[in-house]
Amino acid sequence: MWIKLKSNYKIEKGGKMVQRVAGDWIKVGKQEAGLLIAQNRAELPGQDVIREFAGGGKDAGILALGSPVAAALVLEELKGKLNVKYGDSSPWLPWEKTIIWDTGVILRTEMIPTGLGLLDMWQIAMPLWDKYSLAIHEGDEDDREQTKAIVRDLRVPLYDTRLIYARECDEIKQLFAQWSTEREKGESIRLAFLRAFYQVKPLMLALPITWTGQYIDSDR
Amino acid sequence: MRGAVYVAYGEAARSEAVESIASLRAHNDLPVFCISDVKLDIEIDGCCIGFPGGKGARWAKLQAEAFVQDWDQFVYIDADTRIRCDITAGFDILDDGWDIAMTPSANQDDDAFWHIGDGEMSATLNEIGNPYPLQLQCGMMFVQRNEQTEELYARWRDEWVKWHDQDQAAFIRALHQCPVKLWLLGRPWNGGAVIAHRFGAIRRRG
Numbered sequence: 001m002w003i004k005l006k007s008n009y010k011i012e013k014g015g016k017m018v019q020r021v022a023g024d025w026i027k028v029g030k031q032e033a034g035l036l037i038a039q040n041r042a043e044l045p046g047q048d049v050i051r052e053f054a055g056g057g058k059d060a061g062i063l064a065l066g067s068p069v070a071a072a073l074v075l076e077e078l079k080g081k082l083n084v085k086y087g088d089s090s091p092w093l094p095w096e097k098t099i100i101w102d103t104g105v106i107l108r109t110e111m112i113p114t115g116l117g118l119l120d121m122w123q124i125a126m127p128l129w130d131k132y133s134l135a136i137h138e139g140d141e142d143d144r145e146q147t148k149a150i151v152r153d154l155r156v157p158l159y160d161t162r163l164i165y166a167r168e169c170d171e172i173k174q175l176f177a178q179w180s181t182e183r184e185k186g187e188s189i190r191l192a193f194l195r196a197f198y199q200v201k202p203l204m205l206a207l208p209i210t211w212t213g214q215y216i217d218s219d220r
Numbered sequence: 221m222r223g224a225v226y227v228a229y230g231e232a233a234r235s236e237a238v239e240s241i242a243s244l245r246a247h248n249d250l251p252v253f254c255i256s257d258v259k260l261d262i263e264i265d266g267c268c269i270g271f272p273g274g275k276g277a278r279w280a281k282l283q284a285e286a287f288v289q290d291w292d293q294f295v296y297i298d299a300d301t302r303i304r305c306d307i308t309a310g311f312d313i314l315d316d317g318w319d320i321a322m323t324p325s326a327n328q329d330d331d332a333f334w335h336i337g338d339g340e341m342s343a344t345l346n347e348i349g350n351p352y353p354l355q356l357q358c359g360m361m362f363v364q365r366n367e368q369t370e371e372l373y374a375r376w377r378d379e380w381v382k383w384h385d386q387d388q389a390a391f392i393r394a395l396h397q398c399p400v401k402l403w404l405l406g407r408p409w410n411g412g413a414v415i416a417h418r419f420g421a422i423r424r425r426g
């Protein structure tokens with residue numbers, strides 16, 4: 001994994017030890033990364049959520065969908081520092097920057113400042129659903145047919161609708177309204193999102209599945 | 221007007237480009253423009269031989285949009301590809317209002333940007349402020365000519381000359397400076413049933 005050095009450090013490169021300096025990013029194994037972070041010699045920017053949100057989280061918050069109990073457990077460390085609201089399955093935008101989180105998926109709290117920062121440039125940022133599934137593998141035949149009629153080709157990735165970083169703007173409001181309309185037309189929430197996204201076309205930054213922790217416990 | 225752009229520097233790349241263009245024409249009626257060091261052994265609709273600057277194939281690739289200014293839409297295709305079917309849907313997606321349609325790379329998470337040097341990768345992560353960006357595969361891109369994509373290409377060139385190496389990290393930096401409406405296609409479009417990609421067959425640095 002990539003981490004950012006806070007002090008000078010030597011790494012092996014092509015059989016030789018090479019000096020890297022504070023501010024450099026280095027790619028190391030997870031154990032070495034964990035050790036360096038624990039020793040305060042490196043950081044994964046955003047890991048100190050409380051510090052980064054101090055004074056900066058007033059116009060941002062998390063809209064937690066799903067289990068309030070599960071959400072409260074995960075969000076304990078953010079208590080008093082970041083706004084939290086609970087809702088049903090309908091996304092909306094309580095703040096200038098909103099994280100819409102379904103408690104059924106891992107929320108990497110250390111990535112929250114990074115994700116909110118991305119909204120300075122992008123209107124919405126979402127991870128992909130998984131590495132291999134495409135729209136052609138999703139939903140029933142009718143759902144796929146109506147989706148293909150809009151997006152033209154179903155050999156496209158799906159977005160993970162359980163984690164959405166969204167900026168309050170007309171495009172995202174329109175996206176959510178269209179998504180709501182599309183959800184009434186078929187069973188698949190992800191195909192409905194794809195149809196709405198295709199029609200509204202907000203500035204979307206797609207993120208890898210790493211953002212929902214799908215690789216975190218692997219040995220890759 | 222729509223067309224396809226290739227870049228082929230070196231004998232292996234030219235040979236691959238000839239095969240790819242033949243496969244494209246087997247399923248699509250598109251004009252082809254190629255930037256190369258030596259003329260291809262196949263008739264095409266337009267070419268630039270020996271693009272000046274001495275920066276090689278990648279620099280030529282980043283000029284692609286400037287060479288086909290009379291095309292409203294183009295698809296850039298790496299030479300080491302084989303087109304397996306009609307790719308009209310890629311252009312139709314641009315007709316619908318998207319600026320670019322391309323695929324994510326198969327290499328993500330710890331494998332992402334494996335081919336980018338440590339120095340450039342460190343600078344890239346610092347600049348975009350995101351330790352986990354989605355790596356995009358720039359070997360096949362449908363591009364709509366407009367103000368946004370011309371700006372993106374200009375930024376891409378600006379970013380590439382900072383390191384003079386691969387182009388994908390430079391693209392990510394450019395994209396973070398100049399967001400566009402980007403529609404993601406799936407693996408079949410770049411490494412599968414629509415466009416097969418012989419990744420690495422002609423890899424060269426610079």
